[in-house]
Amino acid sequence: xxxxxxxxxxxxxxxxxxxxxxxxxxxxxxxxxxxxxxxxxxxxxxxxxxxxxxxxxxxxxxxxxxxxxxxxxxxxxxxxxxxxxxxxxxxxxxxxxxxxxxxxxxxxxxxxxxxxxxxxxxxxxxxxxxxxxxxxxxxxxxxxxxxxxxxxxxxxxxxxxxxxxxxxxxxxxxxxxxxxxxxxxxxxxxxxxxxxxxxxxxxxxxxxxxxxxxxxxxxxxxxxxxxxxxxxxxxxxxxxxxxxxxxxxxxxxxxxxxxxxxxxxxxxxxxxxxxxxxxxxxxxxxxxxxxxxxxxxxxxxxxxxxxxxxxxxxxxxxxxxxxxxxxxxxxxxxxxxxxxxxxxxxxxxxxxxxxxxxxxxxxxxxxxxxxxxxxxxxxxxxxxxxxxxxxxxxxxxxxxxxxxxxxxxxxxxxxxxxxxxxxxxxxxxxxxxxxxxxxxxxxxxxxxxxxxxxxxxxxxxxxxxxxxxxxxxxxxxxxxxxxxxxxxx
Amino acid sequence: xxxxxxxxxxxxxxxxxxxxxxxxxxxxxxxxxxxxxxxxxxxxxxxxxxxxxxxxxxxxxxxxxxxxxxxxxxxxxxxxxxxxxxxxxxxxxxxxxxxxxxxxxxxxxxxxxxxxxxxxxxxxxxxxxxxxxxxxxxxxxxxxxxxxxxxxxxxxxxxxxxxxxxxxxxxxxxxxxxxxxxxxxxxxxxxxxxxxxxxxxxxxxxxxxxxxxxxxxxxxxxxxxxxxxxxxxxxxxxxxxxxxxxxxxxxxxxxxxxxxxxxxxxxxxxxxxxxxxxxxxxxxxxxxxxxxxxxxxxxxxxxxxxxxxxxxxxxxxxxxxxxxxxxxxxxxxxxxxxxxxxxxxxxxxxxxxxxxxxxxxxxxxxxxxxxxxxxxxxxxxxxxxxxxxxxxxxxxxxxxxxxxxxxxxxxxxxxxxxxxxxxxxxxxxxxxxxxxxxxxxxxxxxxxxxxxxxxxxxxxxxxxxxxxxxxxxxxxxxxx
Numbered sequence: 001x002x003x004x005x006x007x008x009x010x011x012x013x014x015x016x017x018x019x020x021x022x023x024x025x026x027x028x029x030x031x032x033x034x035x036x037x038x039x040x041x042x043x044x045x046x047x048x049x050x051x052x053x054x055x056x057x058x059x060x061x062x063x064x065x066x067x068x069x070x071x072x073x074x075x076x077x078x079x080x081x082x083x084x085x086x087x088x089x090x091x092x093x094x095x096x097x098x099x100x101x102x103x104x105x106x107x108x109x110x111x112x113x114x115x116x117x118x119x120x121x122x123x124x125x126x127x128x129x130x131x132x133x134x135x136x137x138x139x140x141x142x143x144x145x146x147x148x149x150x151x152x153x154x155x156x157x158x159x160x161x162x163x164x165x166x167x168x169x170x171x172x173x174x175x176x177x178x179x180x181x182x183x184x185x186x187x188x189x190x191x192x193x194x195x196x197x198x199x200x201x202x203x204x205x206x207x208x209x210x211x212x213x214x215x216x217x218x219x220x221x222x223x224x225x226x227x228x229x230x231x232x233x234x235x236x237x238x239x240x241x242x243x244x245x246x247x248x249x250x251x252x253x254x255x256x257x258x259x260x261x262x263x264x265x266x267x268x269x270x271x272x273x274x275x276x277x278x279x280x281x282x283x284x285x286x287x288x289x290x291x292x293x294x295x296x297x298x299x300x301x302x303x304x305x306x307x308x309x310x311x312x313x314x315x316x317x318x319x320x321x322x323x324x325x326x327x328x329x330x331x332x333x334x335x336x337x338x339x340x341x342x343x344x345x346x347x348x349x350x351x352x353x354x355x356x357x358x359x360x361x362x363x364x365x366x367x368x369x370x371x372x373x374x375x376x377x378x379x380x381x382x383x384x385x386x387x388x389x390x391x392x393x394x395x396x397x398x399x400x401x402x403x404x405x406x407x408x409x410x411x412x413x414x415x416x417x418x419x420x421x422x423x424x425x426x427x428x429x430x431x432x433x434x435x436x437x438x439x440x441x442x443x444x445x446x447x448x449x450x451x452x453x454x455x456x457x458x459x460x461x462x463x464x465x466x467x468x469x470x471x472x473x474x475x476x477x478x479x480x481x482x483x484x485x486x487x488x489x
Numbered sequence: 490x491x492x493x494x495x496x497x498x499x500x501x502x503x504x505x506x507x508x509x510x511x512x513x514x515x516x517x518x519x520x521x522x523x524x525x526x527x528x529x530x531x532x533x534x535x536x537x538x539x540x541x542x543x544x545x546x547x548x549x550x551x552x553x554x555x556x557x558x559x560x561x562x563x564x565x566x567x568x569x570x571x572x573x574x575x576x577x578x579x580x581x582x583x584x585x586x587x588x589x590x591x592x593x594x595x596x597x598x599x600x601x602x603x604x605x606x607x608x609x610x611x612x613x614x615x616x617x618x619x620x621x622x623x624x625x626x627x628x629x630x631x632x633x634x635x636x637x638x639x640x641x642x643x644x645x646x647x648x649x650x651x652x653x654x655x656x657x658x659x660x661x662x663x664x665x666x667x668x669x670x671x672x673x674x675x676x677x678x679x680x681x682x683x684x685x686x687x688x689x690x691x692x693x694x695x696x697x698x699x700x701x702x703x704x705x706x707x708x709x710x711x712x713x714x715x716x717x718x719x720x721x722x723x724x725x726x727x728x729x730x731x732x733x734x735x736x737x738x739x740x741x742x743x744x745x746x747x748x749x750x751x752x753x754x755x756x757x758x759x760x761x762x763x764x765x766x767x768x769x770x771x772x773x774x775x776x777x778x779x780x781x782x783x784x785x786x787x788x789x790x791x792x793x794x795x796x797x798x799x800x801x802x803x804x805x806x807x808x809x810x811x812x813x814x815x816x817x818x819x820x821x822x823x824x825x826x827x828x829x830x831x832x833x834x835x836x837x838x839x840x841x842x843x844x845x846x847x848x849x850x851x852x853x854x855x856x857x858x859x860x861x862x863x864x865x866x867x868x869x870x871x872x873x874x875x876x877x878x879x880x881x882x883x884x885x886x887x888x889x890x891x892x893x894x895x896x897x898x899x900x901x902x903x904x905x906x907x908x909x910x911x912x913x914x915x916x917x918x919x920x921x922x923x924x925x926x927x928x929x930x931x932x933x934x935x936x937x938x939x940x941x942x943x944x945x946x947x948x949x950x951x952x953x954x955x956x957x958x959x960x961x962x963x964x965x966x967x968x969x
Contacts, residue, residue, distance in 0.1 A: 083538045096537065103531050105538060202538040208768035237540050238771050316768055319572050322581025323535045327634065343574055366572070366763035375765060 003028035004165035008222040011168060012070055022062070022073025025168075026055035026117055029075050033119070033166050039147055039487055041139045042161035044080045045088050045121040051075060054117050061115075071225070072115035077167030079158050080121040081128055082213065083202040084108055087118065091204050092136035092157075093126045095324045095331045095350035105202025106237065107171060107213050107230045114229055119167050123157030126352045127321065128178055128206040130154050131424045134415040135354045142411070143185060144485035145450055149408040152182030158216045159186040163485050169217045169226055173203060175210045176309050177403075177428025180440035183216055184403035184453020187442045187483060189223045189470070190216045192428075194461045195435035196241035199234030205320040207313040208239075210432040219480065220441065220471040224248035227463065243461065251464030252471040257291035259469060262396035266302035267427055273406045279444035279452040280402050283473065287400070290472055297396065301388045304381050305430035310422060311365050311378035312433070317355075318362025324350065357418060382433050389434045393459040398469050401427050403440040403453035427455060437463045441470045442479045449486065490731060495692045497723040498700055499652035503665060504643050505675040506619065506683035507550045512640035513618045514541030514584065519642070521681050525624070525635035533640035535579035540769050543568070547642040548591065548773060550674040551616045552783050554644055555592025557672045557790055558611055558665075564775045566591045568616075568767040573760070576634050577621040585645075587764040590615035591773070597648075597668065598792070599660045609661050610649030619643050644674075650689070650700060655719040659712050662686065663814065667791050670816040670855075678855075685710040690722045692730070701726070702736040706743045706750060718743040722750055794819060802832040811840055815854035824861025829868045838864060842885045850889070859892040867895045879952040880904045908955045910962075916954060917962045920945050931967050939963055 003025055006014070014020040030048040037043060058073040078084060081091045083101035085108070090096045104112065111118070125135040133141045133156025141156045143149040144164035151160035155172030159182035162170050172179040174192035183190025191214045198213045205211060215226035228249065233242040263284060268277055288294050326332035326346030333345035351359070365374035392399060404424055414421045431438040436457055443454035454473075458466040512519055515532035531539040555562050569587035595611035621639035623632045646665065652658050666684060669675045677684040686709050691701035704722060709715045721743075726736050741750040789797075791813045798809035813819045822839055826832040843864075847854065867884055870876050876884070876899055883904065884895050891898075899905055907913060920942055921928060930938040943959050 081538075089537070091537070099537070101531075101536065101538070103536070200538075201540050204537040205769075236542060238542050239769065315765060319570055319582050319763070319765070322572060322574065323537070323579060325574060325576075325581060327576050328534060328579060329536070339576070363763065366765055368761050368763075371763075371765075 004032050004168075006168075007218045008071070008074055008168050008225060011074055015073065016070060021059045022055040022117070023052065023059055025073065026051050026075050026119075029119060029165075029167060036164050036166060036487070039142060040144055040160050040164045040166065041141050042077075042122055042157040042164065042166055043120045044090055044092060044123050044136075044138055044157070046119070047087060048075075048119045051117045051119050058115055058117070067115055069114050071229075073117060075117045075119045075168055076111060077119050077122045077158060077161045077170035078108070078111075079155050079170065079172050080124055081173055081204040081206075082108060082171060083204070084118065084121065087121060089121065089204065090138070091127045092124045092138055093351065093355070094137045097137070097331065099330055101202070103202060106199035106234045108202065110229050110232075111171075116229075122155070122161055122167075122170060125154035125156070125178075126355050127204070127317070128154040128173055128175055128211075129317070129354050129358055131177070131181055131421055132409070132411075132415060133157060133160075133182070134411065135352055137352055140411060143408045144487055145187060145408070146448070146486070146488040148410055148489070149450065150185065150411050152185035152404070152408060154178040154182075155190075155216060156182045159183050159188060159190065162186070162216050162218060163188050164487070169215065169222050171213055171226075171230070172216045173206075173211055173213050174432065175206045175313060176432050177425045179214045179216060180428050180438060180453070180455060181404050181424065183440045184442070184455075185408035185451065187445075187451030187479070187485065188216060188218055189220055189439065189441050190214065191223050191227060191439045191463070191467075192431065192437060193227065193231065193463060194241075194437040195432075196239055197437070197461065197463070198230050199232070199237040199240045201234055201236040205316075207316040208320060209316060210309075210313055212432075220439075220467060220474050221249065221252060223439070223470075224252060224467050227467075241461070246464065248463060248467055251468045253468055254472050254475050256287060256469055256472040259287075259292040259398065260396045261287055261292050261294045261469070262297035262392055262399045263294060264299040264302065264392070264399055264401060265296050266299050267401035271405050271423065271426070272402055275446040276402050276404075276406060276452050279446075280400070280454060283443040283454050283477075284400065286473060286476060290476060292469075294400075295396070297392055297399070299388055299392060299399075299430070301381065301385050302430060305385055305433055306422065306426050308378045308381045308385065309425070309429035309433055310361065311374050312382065314358045314362030315366050315375050316362070318359045318366065321351075321355065321359055326350070354418065385430055386434045389430075389436060390459070397458070397462075397465050399457040401455045401457065403427055403455040407446050407448075407450035407452055431455075431457055436460060437466060439466050439470050441474060442483075443473070443477065444479075445483050449483070451483065490694075492724060492727050494695055495723075495727045496653060496695050497655075497719065498650045498691045498693060498703075499654075499658050499719060500650040500689040500703075501648045501652065501658060501661065502687040502689070503646040503648075503662065504685050504687075505554075505646065505669055505677060507547055507642040507644060507674055508676050509544060509546040509550065509642055511544060511546075513544050513547050513616070513642035514640055517640065521683070523637050525633070525637065528637040529639070533579070534636055535581075541584060541767075543770055543773070544642065547616055548775070549783060550642075551591045551614060551644050552775070552780060553672050553674050553787065554646070554669060555595060555614050556780075556784050556787055557668050558592075558595040558597055558614070558646070560592035560595030560611060560614060562775065562780050563589060563591055563593065564777070564780070565589065566773040566775070568770045568773070569764050570767050572763040575620070576632065577623050577639070579621065579636060579639055583618055583620065584767055584770070585617035586615035597661060597664050599657065599664050601657065602654070607657075609651045609657075612647040612649055614644050614646045617643050617645060650691075655716040655723075658688070658719055659716050662712060662715065664791070667814055667816060671788060671790055673788070679710045679712075682710055686715060688715055688718060690719055690726070691736070692723055692726045702738050704736065704738065704750070705740050707740055709743060714743060714745050717745075717748060718750065721748060725750065802826070802836070804832070804836055808836055808840055811844075812836060817854040817857065821857060821861040821864060825864040825868065828862060828865035829872070831868050831872060834868045834872070835864060838868065838881075838885065842882055846885070846889055852889075859888045863888060863892065863895055870895060870899065874906060874908060874955065875899070876904060876906050877952060877954075877956055879947065879956070880906065883952070904953060906955050907950055907953050908958060910958070913954060913958050913962055916946050916949060917959065917966055920949065921963075921966060928967065939967070
């Protein structure tokens, strides 16, 4: 087996047993990037060559006992909307093409404390708005399972890089499904933590009340390990929860006997691809065979979740993205005569179509005369969505749904039809609206060998429950042993 | 109809910078006057990904202000975003409070035209952040942004439209300023912009129930400009109406040089702030205990201090009110009377000569250059006969010019009172010799002549002669 095929917990073992050094691992990834990046196009900024000297340094410090963390020297990839001191943070936008943050995001500080090595910044839909990574200003990332297909989005660079073995694991962000949907499209594991579990400080905001940083990994154990690193209260983010720190790897008990799983029927209706449905049915049977108690249930408000999501997310985005005005940093037009034209032209030229579409939508729903009909109503529905979920969690430990109604689609097939693109978020957005944790794990492939993802949703701060449920499935199904990305051209 | 048939209706939105050490959402210094962009960080510069953290002191100060102005304090409050584009507003939104302010339904008591108490209602007090500053044309055209002030905490105090004249507006503002100074939440330095007001003015026919359409003048930062602007705007509106015109609700710019208001309609068009709840901050929840604790810690306010002066020092209502109107004046009074024990004399000096000089030189009480200790010394020097009160007046002038211990001043200037009998006699004889007519007048029963002679003697000695001794000795000589 090649180094790049190991999971992080396997690499951790090998580092501990001194079978491998950080340099060996980092070199394997740097070489892999040289080989495959031209096909996958996952990186906005590739710093894997610089990472080699960092790896050597860490090996030395480990030898001298200066560094003792067991994960020290393991590489990682970072989504390009997470601020990294000294390395560009572009959000895949022309607006921030040359922006270098003078500070680290809190999650980045935590990554550095563990002495993980940043291999580079990963491609995404511009400002995390999109579901295919086609809205990146710089490049279109390809799905490693079939290079003609999208990797999903917006964390498409992160998912494709993990799937293709360009990084052992990565950080993504999820506002309406941006970790789970690309993880599903690329046949890997992605977790959106409970809102407030992970600090948002230094993560370029798309929709402040929905955004969360989360792990994108090869398997559930790696996912729990990365969550251990990034979770925790941060004084710099007052929306981060002050709760006791947990070791999520301890939750992986490989036992779902008696676990009550609800299957919300609304997520299996029209619009869900039949192969996806069939694969999910198999997964449900597998859970039953493992001793879980599965029952159909209902989430009535599911129909309204998508509209609610787009109103709230766009409203917050329209305000959050106001700071990109060409005054202090980022893109400034060369074509202006007064303040108004400086604003107008900088923003018109610096933002892409989808970002502008959402800023306009968001500005509209907040405008006087429309606020009550849209934003205020959406907030009320949001409360209903939360209540509806809370009712479900009185009966069930976990809810099981598809992650996406389809497998990865062809590049270019939806990018000109925003509504169709928005519909691919239909299974994931309500989780963000309710602030819940959810994980996507692979549960099969379709006839074309494209991965299918299953989403497990838990109640607030029940990451341990969904991680354990995911782990039990993973151990029994062994997806990684059965299927591999083929880089089909 | 004449202008007299109209009444003016005024409401004020006062912005006071809070004197917290750090900004409202980050730990940068709030100090005034640093080099441009030196009191800044990623948060107040609105770098991508930065997040605000609410400074608890800001909430405490705002609650203090609310309690000192008889407001109800909201136990469940929140922040909202006010969205608009301007280069001094780095986030493109100001974090403020929209529909759930910290304090509501208060009032401030002032005196109306007749001198009877009048309550000016306060709609609300809310917390928000200040914007930065644009420095225009300093480097050959264009503007430069200084974000030192961005994120300095403000409270906005919104009054009801209860004010009916420019004088009332000034009295209300002075009272508000005084309260904020007493509770030490703002230094209220108007020239530094730490206290400024948006002034809303409308007019209506006397007796009318409906309000007229109002105009707003923003960011006024002197009492004089505010009263002048109100007077001007009142007359302008009346004239427009009298000529059959219409008042438009708009923001006006007051030009202090020409003494006129100008329309700023360009900036006004399509101003929709798209307020919505700030998702980066959690709701502000206050407990009853917290509010009670701040209430218990409130210092003595002008009203109760005034009552105490009347009771403790037997000062008149008017003198007590004038003394306590400014915390700084009042503090000098307290310090001086404590040292010299002559409250009446201290009050007299403060309210006569010292107040006159403050007025003439346009000095705010907080900028009085000497201390209560100096004033106490002055009063003692008069009380023990070292100087006359005429010299006392000169010492006060000197205290403003070149403040130091009054004892040193009179030594340096040679102003010590002449109380030596021989010396006084010499002067008296000299004056009598030069003024035979006055002697004749006095003998003819004109008592005024004595005053004239004493005056001449004081002039001769540059005010240093002991006036009681002069009086006595002139009488002795004249009655010989």
